[in-house]
Amino acid sequence: MKIAQQLKEKNIAEYLIYMWQVEDLIRANKCDIDEICRNIISRYPVEEHAGLEEWYGNLTEMMRAEGVKEKGHLQINRNVIQNLTELHAGLLASTKYPFYNAAYFKALPFIVELRQKGGEQEESELDTCFEALYGVLLLRLQKKEISRGTAKAIEAISGFISLLANYYDKEKRGELELE
Numbered sequence: 144m145k146i147a148q149q150l151k152e153k154n155i156a157e158y159l160i161y162m163w164q165v166e167d168l169i170r171a172n173k174c175d176i177d178e179i180c181r182n183i184i185s186r187y188p189v190e191e192h193a194g195l196e197e198w199y200g201n202l203t204e205m206m207r208a209e210g211v212k213e214k215g216h217l218q219i220n221r222n223v224i225q226n227l228t229e230l231h232a233g234l235l236a237s238t239k240y241p242f243y244n245a246a247y248f249k250a251l252p253f254i255v256e257l258r259q260k261g262g263e264q265e266e267s268e269l270d271t272c273f274e275a276l277y278g279v280l281l282l283r284l285q286k287k288e289i290s291r292g293t294a295k296a297i298e299a300i301s302g303f304i305s306l307l308a309n310y311y312d313k314e315k316r317g318e319l320e321l322e
Contacts, residue, residue, distance in 0.1 A: 144198040145191075156273075156308040159223050163277050166216060169203055174212050176200050228269050230311055233321045243306055250303040253296035269307075272300045 147165070150158035172178040176199065184195045205219070206212050234243045254268050257275055266274075279297050282289055289297075313319040 144195055154308050155223060155227065155311045156304050159220060159273060160277050160280060162220050163216065165202065166206065169199065169206060170212065174203050174206060176203055179203070224267065224269055224273065227307060227311060228267050230314060231269060231307060234310060237321045239320065243310065246303040246306045250299040253299050272304050275300055276304065
């Protein structure tokens, strides 16, 4: 809970990936708050248990209500992608951010390739980017090898998403002018 709050303030991209991991942890514990308490919350200091149980409980209920117990993402997380997508469109349309455009066009061939491989033509480009970043995180957690091609793609996508997250932070602080 504290980690999520800190990440949301510090880096929206890291926050989103963290929240996807939390969704998967909830799924791994069968959306059962008792299992979540046993397997996750019990590892934290006792004084944090009540707050964490409430937070995980709320997320679990939201996952049930929104029909994402098996797969998919909570609306709160889809809203983050939507906000980033709107900012992304504004940055691309502006002539003030050539470095952002360059980072996007450097990542674009990898995004197109990933979308073709995944068959998810309906998802946004940013969804594709975050799916790739999250997938590599999972591979690293499993200590699996990442191919040179994947590493190159992730480097471009990561640079692009990092820039977008920085602009998101500037926009939040009122320091970004798109026009």
